[in-house]
Amino acid sequence: MNTKQTFHVIGFLLLLFALFSGSWFLWLFGGLFFFMPAAHSWWIANMSRWVKLEWIADQTRVMPGTPVQVTVRLHNRSWLPLPATWLRLTLPDHVTVEGADEVRVSNQRTVVRLRMDLPMRHSAKRILILTPHKRGVVWLTEVQSETLPLFADEMSAIPLRVSFTMLVYPLPLPLPSISIEDTEPDGSRLSRQRQQDDVTFQRGVRPYIPGDRFKHINWKATAKTGSLATRVFEHTARPDWRIVGHILPSYEPLQQRHNDTVNERTISCLAALSVFCRKRSLGYELYLSVKQRGCDHYHLPAGSGKSHHLHVMTQLAQMHHYVTTPLPPILRRLEENPSKETILLITPRLDEAMEQAIDRLLRRGHKVAVLDVSDDQAVLRRYESSRAPIGRLIAR
Template identity: 25%
Template sequence: MNWHRTIKVIFSMQLLIAAAVLFFISLYQHKPILILLTFLILLVIAIPHLYLKRMSNTLHLENREQQVKLFKDQNDIMTFTLANRSRLPIFSGKMLFSIQDNIMFDDIKQEGGTKKRNQFSFRYNLAGKKKADFSFQVRGLSRGVGRVSGINLTVRDLLGLGTLQMKYDPFFHTEVIVFPELRAVGGLHYLKKFEQGAQPMQFSLFEDLTASIGSRDYAPGDPFNRIHWKASAKSTQLQTKQFEKTTGMEWMFVLHLSRERTDLSNKSDDLERNISSIAYMCKYATARGVPYSIFVNIKVRGRDFIMQLKPGEGRNQLSKALELLARINFNSITVTQEMLFAYVDRVMFRPPVVILFNCGRQEQEVRYYQKWEKKGAALFDVEHNDDASYITKASGKREAVS
């Protein structure tokens, strides 16, 4: 039930008519040779049809989950697995499929395509009762997700008289994820908040009392419970314990995807710059142990309501972030900016560093900015020019633009 199957044998109708004419002529003229010729014509029609009918029920395409993850201009391997469950071999087969145009195969023939998708094909043969992997080099051209669809398998019989066409109906669980490019952002050292936390920092009002880094000479006013008695006994002078300076910091990226129909090409370019900037900042935060989250006003199914990455840190979080950014589509269904902010406000338990992308300064947005600043959040924007991006301070105290 996974396939739409069509079997065609060339000149089958003409050959059937010819066989019928020869059969009636042989009956009237009593020529056995014509009956034998009729039988041969029927075999020419029947054998390819029976062979292709058998192949249509025994040729199997494996549909296991397969994700290929790469950056732009990076290559990796994609594999298709075909199995022939019949004892009869497949002498001549062809597989045709389509994928988004941000993906390219360098070692497969391109058959053409549409505005957003390209078609590729490759030929194969399979011995009886055999399974084979067909692996190809796939290359990412631009950020996005490429999904394989429009799969068609073609099988020909040995004489080339018959053709089996099989169109695959189910969703094919293979996709190629091309991560965004990293666009450097200047001024990231401004993204700080001073509160109790775990991130090491040279100058901070807070300390991690579980991370001792040594001792120093006792000074008037040092707490009595911080005297390092062992060090004092060795040096014969009072010593005070020193602890690592830390601060609390969490970054929250809020990306507003505008669906206004004015100047869409520029909006698409701005979106790519924003996504590339977020990718760079995620990598920067990962290297420094800073947890971060991402919120985008793209509507998704389920309890989360909007596209988001919950707070986390480390390499696993970076991988999730890059995948989420790759999946952002300019034509996705979106929610309003006010709905995005209302959701962010609802989940903002610990005041983070909020980095805003393409977020407006209308009265309803400024109201949220002021509320977040009262909670203790620090607000920043990212601005772009042709060559660079950089951090600027955002403030809920700005007047709304009418």
Template identity: 20%
Template structure:
């Protein structure tokens, strides 16, 4: 069943039933219309009360469609909650309790905070055969993700005896995603070259654009067989190799290490500076989006249904920005971090050799083998100094 029921006051109603039955029995020995009326009245009231408490939730539906509501810290929203009572039994004396993570607070609605949760209580009234929508005004106060953890409805018996507490059993799919507040990072001009929008021609680049041949040259033994231009070779009676335009790009790679340095256990050690890292990376991702720069993200925190190292492939635009902000909202100190070596090994296998690499969190030195390889590849390495007051971009080795 959708609702788990806990009925209070059944004993009282059963006692009233017993009193009513006794009064009816007494009326057979001593004829009294008062005994008959009172006994019948108590029997009807008590049995109707028991029926109401047992069946008021039989056809009560809470709309539980999958929905993700995204907002930023400080933003206000109305959280809609829809209830449908398909039974003829009304709910007159209902009290609704909603429990969320303590990353939001109520606006004009009384609430209580307990540990990491915030609870809201307010009256609810639903007629029989009616659908209502309860609007819960909220304000986001901290980065994070919360689904509705608990929906509880306490329904008082409108005859006055007893109540039933209903707790919604199924997993609730509605969730709130609160994005981090971007914190401005200084010296970002170091990341942005003069040609910062997309790919551009660069004769010194290591990469060739195979969809942009610009001519041919004489074949040499180190050329790939696939690069031979057969038509040109037939005309010149000598093997000719295609020459492609060399391209460069200004994409960024974020390598986010959330593992505290010298942490021996794989499941512990999320950095204390998690909030500042999330805010700084959010700012840099917004900057990249504004400038049309592609970027990818590596993160050594196991996400839901993901591998031990999370990887967001290279992309750009508002859709890519939204994915990054979603991830930054979901990271928390309860996750399982992976060692830095495992993160960098994964990066070496998966990264697309962006010319700009930004390390976030505890970082290795230049002598680390994976760092040395990136420098050998010609990549420019930077450190995000995630200082709470003055975050900045600093070239690796100049801190």
């Protein structure tokens, strides 16, 4: 029997004696034992109206191993003090926490407890340091608050809503030296597939066409002519890559093998290539052998720049519980593409079916380079012709 039931039993006995004795003191004293549990239940049910939790983080997109400072503020808008109030929250087990009163790991979760003493109409503040060590999304939607109970042996848990999401990007894998000249067009000749505008050299202006970029508008020419004019730039030949990532199933029952470690290495290599292309302003499109929104594989159209890089890194960070698809159908689709651009394949497994698919790509005139991530150190292999069944090692 808990304390609440004990209060009800005592109150019932006092009211029973008051009924036979007619004492008003026993009526009031017995009613008090029924009033206190009812008042406590009403306070717990309405406490979220006066107690608010504020969660402020200085960063929401970080790399693994980056400390994030979080400010936790608890506001008490009621006229009752809240001494010895505990906040309990859970985070993934790879997140280390500093500045908390209690930190323990249970069931692959990091359990954090904070103590705050809140006077009436005041607020309390605590600072935590969160350090994630794996890629993924760290999210928090609810914090359990345990206040000093009315009944000494029963803690009252109150959920407090909070919205916090931290995106942890994959750590880029060290890459071997990749020669950009290998991806240039033959003879450095321009083609429709490789023709791009070089904003360094301007060769004139033309009337504005809906869809032109706002930053390419020539305002001086617009002021002279009275109509919008857009800058026209010289053309240049830049390499466009097709990056294909081979993601293996998380578990292969026939081989009784887990591939989580290998897939993490593949994802880290894809992140490193995205950083490589971002630094050199290279355009590329991404293919992944995972299902995405009903499609047989994930495809990100060609692009370059900061927004394209952030989109790729966000997709790699959020890749969890994926359903993989075979890689040869993706390579077969690339065979029929008329543009002959360099295909960079990131795979941890080069089998016979992969070799045949690469040979067909070479026969169609594509250039193929393979980043083998089966070991801790990535190995770059370039396939020069369909007569070479095994790629020539050019960097390690």
